[in-house]
Structure formats: C-alpha cells, structure tokens
Amino acid sequence: MTLAPGGTIGIVGGGQLGRMLAQSASQLGYRVHVYAPDADPPAAGPSNLYVCAAYENSDALAAFAAQCDVVTFEFENVPAGPLEAMGEKLHPSTRSLAIAQDRANEKQFVEDQGGRCAxxxxxxxxxxxxxxxxxxxxxxxxxxxxxxxxxxxxxxxxxxxxxxxxxxxxxxxxxxxxxAVAFDAEFSVLVARGRDGDMKVWNCPRNIHDGGILRRSEVPAGSPVDAQTEEAVTLSCRLAEAMGHVGVMAVEFFATEEGPLVNEIAPRVHNSGHWTIEGAITSQFEQHIRCLAGLPLGDSSLAAPRVTMNNLIGNEIESWPELLAEPGAHLHVYGKREARPGRKMGHVTRLG
CATH class of the missing domain: 3.30.1490.20 (ATP-grasp fold, A domain)
Incomplete structure (x- = not known):
C-alpha cells in the first residue's frame, strides 16, 4: 500500500528526531501527529497535532493511532506492549523494539546472525x-x-x-x-528497508564520542573504517532483514584489528545520520518517511565529497549567531527551552 500525500503519519516521541521526521513528512505532503508525555517538545512545532499523554496510556495511544494512517517511533525507550495494539500500522514493528530495548537480547541476536560483539x-x-x-x-x-x-x-x-x-x-x-574493546575507530552503518524489502545504505560515518555522547560524524570515514565497511554493511542488511525491519536503523561498530565488532543497534533514525540532511541526496529522515509510506526509496549517495556534522551540546548552542554567519555551515536548532550539560541542543553540518 502506498500512502498518498495528505495522509497522516504518527510519531511516538517528541524529541529532535521526531522533529526532523515531521519536517521531512511535511515536505512530502503528509500531515503529522505527534504523541509524547512532555509539554511543548521539539517535535510539536512542525506537527499538525500534538497529543500529550503517557507512553503507558494504552487508551490514549489507541485513540492516537486511530487518527493516523501509519505510526512510527523516534526512540526505542518506549514500552512495546501498548504499541502492539497498533498492529500493521506500526513501522518498524515491536519485534525491532524487543530486540534493541534489551542489550542481552540485542547481542544474542547479532551473534545468531553471524555478527561479532565484545x-x-x-x-x-x-x-x-x-x-x-x-x-x-x-x-x-x-x-x-x-x-x-x-x-x-x-x-x-x-x-x-x-x-x-x-x-x-x-x-x-x-x-x-x-x-573493554581495543578499537581504532567507531563508525556506524545506516540502512533503510522499505515495505517491499528494498534496502539502501549511506556512506559509513566515522563517529567521535566524548563521555558517551556523539560529538562529531565524518564522511568519508577513512582508514581503517573503509576496509571494514563491506563486512559491516553486509551484516547490517542481514540484521534488518532478519528483524523484518521497515524504516531506517543504525548499527554502531568498533573498527578493530580483528574486523568490525557490533556495539549496539538503534531501530530508528540516528544521530550519526544527521549529516545526510545536506550531505546526501536523500536524508535518513526522508528515507524513513518513504519506507513508512510505501514509496520508492531515494538515492542515498553523497551530495558532497566530504561532510562533517558536529553536535551542539549544552551551552554550545549559544554560538548560533556565529554559525549562521559562517559560509557553508548548515545550522539546525532543536527548539529545546533549556540548555543543560550533556543535552543535545542542535547540530551544524559542513560540506566540503
């Protein structure tokens, strides 16, 4: 089934990922309904309807789903039980959630599919x-x-x-x-799988973390990631297929002397894919909407020879005037009211 423009896409979760999904859905002509327990979350801004209710409220979720043609989620820490009632409206399904919500289940799943973990x-x-x-x-x-x-x-x-x-x-x-893993670099594979099983992947970004928080993603990733990309992409596509996943998912890897080791799976659009908004022909957010709506998947190739994305954490968002004045810098501000330490407030992408 193809969802025509004018249809309604529901997003469970109100953060910045939901905000950017809503922006992409609107661009393709869809109405967007957002469901989250927070007052005035980032995703409420570009949405047509915002429902403020608890994730555990099965009745409110059912009423929300009844107003939508398809429903997705923007992060995996939502209870899977109440979402099961959405049935075939929900993409990806609760199977993807059940695997990714529990680290032990996730690692066992990866190993069952022939992947390696620490x-x-x-x-x-x-x-x-x-x-x-x-x-x-x-x-x-x-x-x-x-x-x-x-x-x-x-x-x-x-x-x-x-x-x-x-x-x-x-x-x-x-x-x-x-x-503990002795690794030379961290990188991720972003894979999109449509309802018909068609899959697209983007160039793998090298990811630099600080204190467990992603600071920067760089494409191309360079050595040693480039030499391990083919194996990592093959495994990631196998994982998406085994899940029956519909939508974008990210698989995070360590590049080691023994080859790529899986760190974790995110069954959704991912911070390490924010560079795709300006840096790829089709962004991860638009691609996710295409998957949900049963549309043909877009071209995931690079739109520039080099792309760098930096997260703006906490008070770093105060540099927005300088970033707006910087030639070639693409600023994204998430609309969060309070800049707390460790909180992702926006990001900036630079091409070339």
Missing amino acids: RWQTIDTVDDLESAAEAIGLPLVLKSRRLGYDGKGQAWVREPDQLVEAWDAIGREPAIAEA
Whole structure:
C-alpha cells in the first residue's frame, strides 16, 4: 500500500528526531501527529497535532493511532506492549523494539546472525558480576540492559574493588558485563528497508564520542573504517532483514584489528545520520518517511565529497549567531527551552 500525500503519519516521541521526521513528512505532503508525555517538545512545532499523554496510556495511544494512517517511533525507550495494539500500522514493528530495548537480547541476536560483539555476560547479582570479572577480565564496562543511551546506565570496572560500586552506580538493574574493546575507530552503518524489502545504505560515518555522547560524524570515514565497511554493511542488511525491519536503523561498530565488532543497534533514525540532511541526496529522515509510506526509496549517495556534522551540546548552542554567519555551515536548532550539560541542543553540518 502506498500512502498518498495528505495522509497522516504518527510519531511516538517528541524529541529532535521526531522533529526532523515531521519536517521531512511535511515536505512530502503528509500531515503529522505527534504523541509524547512532555509539554511543548521539539517535535510539536512542525506537527499538525500534538497529543500529550503517557507512553503507558494504552487508551490514549489507541485513540492516537486511530487518527493516523501509519505510526512510527523516534526512540526505542518506549514500552512495546501498548504499541502492539497498533498492529500493521506500526513501522518498524515491536519485534525491532524487543530486540534493541534489551542489550542481552540485542547481542544474542547479532551473534545468531553471524555478527561479532565484545565478550559479554548477563548480570543479575553481584555474584554474577564477580564471575564475569573472572571470565571476561578487567577492565570491563557494566551496562544496564534497558533504558541506556548517551552513556547513561553505564559504569566502568577497572579494579576488583570497584565491582560493587559499579553495580550501585547503575541502580543494581539487570545488566550485561562487556569486555573493554581495543578499537581504532567507531563508525556506524545506516540502512533503510522499505515495505517491499528494498534496502539502501549511506556512506559509513566515522563517529567521535566524548563521555558517551556523539560529538562529531565524518564522511568519508577513512582508514581503517573503509576496509571494514563491506563486512559491516553486509551484516547490517542481514540484521534488518532478519528483524523484518521497515524504516531506517543504525548499527554502531568498533573498527578493530580483528574486523568490525557490533556495539549496539538503534531501530530508528540516528544521530550519526544527521549529516545526510545536506550531505546526501536523500536524508535518513526522508528515507524513513518513504519506507513508512510505501514509496520508492531515494538515492542515498553523497551530495558532497566530504561532510562533517558536529553536535551542539549544552551551552554550545549559544554560538548560533556565529554559525549562521559562517559560509557553508548548515545550522539546525532543536527548539529545546533549556540548555543543560550533556543535552543535545542542535547540530551544524559542513560540506566540503
């Protein structure tokens, strides 16, 4: 089924990803309805209708879905249960959510599909953590199985006497222990899969993080990422196919001496793909809308020989006047009211 212009696309989640999805949907002639629990979120600005209600409110979600032709989500930390009632309206499906919401499920899924991850074990008790430290070795990173992003829900263990401290730091939640990875670079594969199974991928960006938060993405990625791209892209497409995923998804990788290791999967548009708005023929946001609406997928090739995207974190957004005056800089301001430390307030993309 192809959704004609004038149809309504629902977005669950009100952040900047929802905002940029709404902007792309509007450009293609669709109405946009946004559902989120926050007052005046970034995605409400470019939407036609905004519903403020809790993600756990099944009745409100059902009423919201009834007003939409298709529904998607802009981040994965939403309860999958209430979304299941949306049935075939929801893209991607709750299967993608169920895999990506739990780090243990995610890593097992990757390995079942022939991918490689850092050595890991599930953690439910301090005894499990002590056992993992012996089996995996130190240093290791403890990650909560659910609700972790931008470095949240993570704690490093470098010495044996830090085990309990790390366990306390993540709230003693179910977790995984993961071996430290000696990597040469971080990169991601962005893949879009349409309703008919057609897939497109973009050039892989090299990603630079600070404190668990993405600071910059660069395309082309250069060495050693370029040599590992083919293997990473092949695996990412296999993962999307096995999920039955419809829409854009990102697979984050470490480039290591042994080849690409999967870090995590994001079953949605992704921060490391923001460069595609100006830097690719078809952006990740437009491509996601094309997937939802059953439209032909767009050209994902580069629109410039080199593209760099920098996130604007916290008070860095105050540099917006200088960025607007900079030739060749493309500024995106997310419309968040408060610039807090570690909060993504916008980004700037430079071509060439």
